[in-house]
Amino acid sequence: MNINCPKCSNKRYWILKDGRLRCRKCRKTFTDPRQRIRVSRSVLRTVVQEFLLEHSTNTILSRVNISKYMLLKILTLIRMAMTQDVPQVFKGTVEVDETYLGGQWKNKRLSVKHANKGSGRGRGTSKQAVFGILCRSGKVWAELIDNIGKTEVQPLILKQVKKGSTVCYDTWKGYTGIAAKGYVHRLVNHSKNTYSDLKGNHINGLEGFWGYLKRKLAAKGGIRQERLHLYLGEYVWRYNYRKLNFKEQENRLITTIYQYIRSG
């Protein structure tokens, strides 16, 4: 079970006597999001449908008889559940890559020190690093990282990719030494936006996902940095299940939400 602090997205917390949680890093006290949703299944289903259609909060509010406060709680719950619904371990041929997400966060606290040197500096922009893994079936796993560097990304590969797998990456040096950790490694050319597995099948590379993610985040606009992990989870989910039809997406998401609620 993973609960992120709503303020700093840290995953470690204390459980207080009254059942609320307190972040071990920034000390913010918050409620487990799973404990504060009291709506019927039919309302939840309607919200999920509207959410999948990417309707605005006000549009959704016009369709269900709940408060805006409750709707925002449900939307957070949906996104938290989505972040849990990812392939746990990848194997076979995978591609790894990293990028920076563009820079107009409402709260730049987390990444000010990694501010884009040069053009962005001093203009209130900052960039958030994100690392991704793509498996042959086209599914993506991604996580925000503090910094792009060997010490940041290699533990994530070790955690997320089975030993013996083939790890494809571009020429960046952060992946040197990965062979010594039990992986086959291969250089790919990301600029072509596709890479081929060892059987010669070309699949969409991570560049395709980065482009999708950046377009979606840009369209949202003004996301608070501390909530960025929730949106990353949402768009990883939408991308991974984009080939399901609407009903299949809806059913999968509702099942995931109830599993998430019960996991507490």
Ligand SMILES: [Zn+2]
């Ligand atoms: Zn915190």
